[in-house]
Amino acid sequence: MKTFITEDFLLYNDTARELYHGTAKDLPIIDYHNHLNDEEILQDKNYDNLSQIWLGGDHYKWRALRANGIDESYITGDKSDYEKFLAWGKTVPNTFGNPLYHWTHLELLRYFGIDEVFNEESAPAIWEEANRKLATPEFSVRSLLKRDNVEFVGTTDDPTDDLANHIALAKEDQSFTVSPSFRPDKGLGIEKGDFLDWVEKLGNVTGSSISTYDAFLQALAERVDFFDQHGCRSSDHGINVLYFEQASKEEVSAIFAKRLKGEKLSEKEMDQFRTYTLLTLGELYADKGWAMQLHISPLRNNNTRMFHQIGPDSGFDSIGDPLVAEKLSRLLDELEKIGKLPKTVLYSLNAKDYNVLASMAGNFQNAEVPGKVQFGTAWWFNDTIDGMEDQMKTLANIGLISNFIGMLTDSRSFLSFSRHEYFRRILCNLLGTWVEEGKVPKDMELLRKYVRGICYENAKRYFSI
Numbered sequence: 420m421k422t423f424i425t426e427d428f429l430l431y432n433d434t435a436r437e438l439y440h441g442t443a444k445d446l447p448i449i450d451y452h453n454h455l456n457d458e459e460i461l462q463d464k465n466y467d468n469l470s471q472i473w474l475g476g477d478h479y480k481w482r483a484l485r486a487n488g489i490d491e492s493y494i495t496g497d498k499s500d501y502e503k504f505l506a507w508g509k510t511v512p513n514t515f516g517n518p519l520y521h522w523t524h525l526e527l528l529r530y531f532g533i534d535e536v537f538n539e540e541s542a543p544a545i546w547e548e549a550n551r552k553l554a555t556p557e558f559s560v561r562s563l564l565k566r567d568n569v570e571f572v573g574t575t576d577d578p579t580d581d582l583a584n585h586i587a588l589a590k591e592d593q594s595f596t597v598s599p600s601f602r603p604d605k606g607l608g609i610e611k612g613d614f615l616d617w618v619e620k621l622g623n624v625t626g627s628s629i630s631t632y633d634a635f636l637q638a639l640a641e642r643v644d645f646f647d648q649h650g651c652r653s654s655d656h657g658i659n660v661l662y663f664e665q666a667s668k669e670e671v672s673a674i675f676a677k678r679l680k681g682e683k684l685s686e687k688e689m690d691q692f693r694t695y696t697l698l699t700l701g702e703l704y705a706d707k708g709w710a711m712q713l714h715i716s717p718l719r720n721n722n723t724r725m726f727h728q729i730g731p732d733s734g735f736d737s738i739g740d741p742l743v744a745e746k747l748s749r750l751l752d753e754l755e756k757i758g759k760l761p762k763t764v765l766y767s768l769n770a771k772d773y774n775v776l777a778s779m780a781g782n783f784q785n786a787e788v789p790g791k792v793q794f795g796t797a798w799w800f801n802d803t804i805d806g807m808e809d810q811m812k813t814l815a816n817i818g819l820i821s822n823f824i825g826m827l828t829d830s831r832s833f834l835s836f837s838r839h840e841y842f843r844r845i846l847c848n849l850l851g852t853w854v855e856e857g858k859v860p861k862d863m864e865l866l867r868k869y870v871r872g873i874c875y876e877n878a879k880r881y882f883s884i
């Protein structure tokens with residue numbers, strides 16, 4: 420059966436169709452936050468088969484497979500790639516209403532030219548045809564980036580990473596930039612069992628022995644400099660529960676010393692360390708002109724048995740519901756007070772926070788750049804038609820959607836860039852609907868400016884690309 424994705428997919432009026440086909444469709448892609456593997460880009464890897472590139476690291480699909488009663492051996496276990504692929508073929512027909520259904524068919528159509536509904540019956544032939552194409556030079560990861568007109572890739576990188584792949588890629592003449600993002604979560608994770616190992620690793624890459632909090636901060640500053648020298652334009656922080664506990668540097672130094680000795684810390688002490696360290700990093704980000712991305716309120720690793728079996732980021736995270744407004748206000752204001760609030764992108768995994776984040780952003784805007792503080796795009800479980808519309812309507816209702824830096828894939832798969840098409844269709848339909856409903860004038864020049872800005876130009880300006 421032919422697929423349902425027509426050229427006007429998700430575009431329900433003439434204005435939407437004109438905006439998408441005439442403006443959004445061919446704009447370059449700036450994917451400023453994802454988890455793509457920089458080594459695979461350097462190697463210009465060809466994936467062996469559709470399971471590896473589709474299912475290999477995508478915990479969205481793993482959750483759908485589990486929800487469909489598929490055994491773990493066919494998901495992250497020891498079944499063959501083909502057996503796992505057939506399990507996905509059995510599952511996709513049961514995903515109506517989930518973006519996975521749309522993404523699956525968009526990817527088959529856009530990358531492989533396969534205009535078929537994906538299910539158990541069509542899976543074997545699709546496996547053969549797609550794998551044949553995956554083996555060709557046109558399906559190396561760099562070829563995939565070029566064919567998608569990807570201009571910028573923001574990977575996610577630990578401060579101790581040597582960035583060797585990014586450095587090597589920067590020496591080559593590419594149509595796209597692969598920029599490292601500074602993700603210091605392990606340096607803020609003072610509660611974690613491997614925190615001291617990470618501190619030692621930080622010391623090793625900076626040629627220092629970190630035995631004091633001053634030395635720790637100095638080492639972090641050196642890594643910020645190193646990342647900046649190699650094209651970093653942004654940091655990223657995963658914050659499960661937002662914190663704000665003020666303390667002097669001397670108090671935090673004493674807390675750090677206790678941790679080095681393996682002494683137990685109170686929750687307050689840990690929050691004092693996290694607060695002081697994040698504020699110090701925020702100042703460094705501002706000095707570098709970086710953006711600070713805050714991904715807040717995931718509830719991670721809910722399934723202890725499966726965490727021990729297959730580790731983090733494996734589909735057992737969900738939406739947390741801590742309060743965020745007060746602490747976020749204090750964090751941002753502490754930096755604003757000293758003129759060191761960096762460009763900031765606020766994401767929450769809980770849609771209950773959307774009005775909070777959109778209104779919070781409005782407290783700290785200034786002339787540095789339009790939309791200096793962004794209410795960030797719908798993230799993870801919210802990366803759906805309803806979730807994206809909800810986030811954009813909230814932003815428009817409370818802030819200025821015209822300065823929105825648009826979406827990102829946050830993905831681990833090189834086939835995910837068609838999610839930008841998905842977003843652009845939803846955006847153009849939203850704007851087109853406002854026109855058709857008489858809520859905004861049919862000023863096509865201005866509407867095209869909105870579309871170019873949100874899909875491409877705003878992010879280019881915001882990240883100084």
Ligand SMILES: O=C[C@H](O)[C@@H](O)[C@@H](O)[C@H](O)C(=O)O
Nearest residue numbers: 454657714732798799829830
């Ligand atoms: O969209 C889902 C995301 O990729 C999710 O896996 C990440 O947000 C990850 O948990 C992280 O902390 O960066």
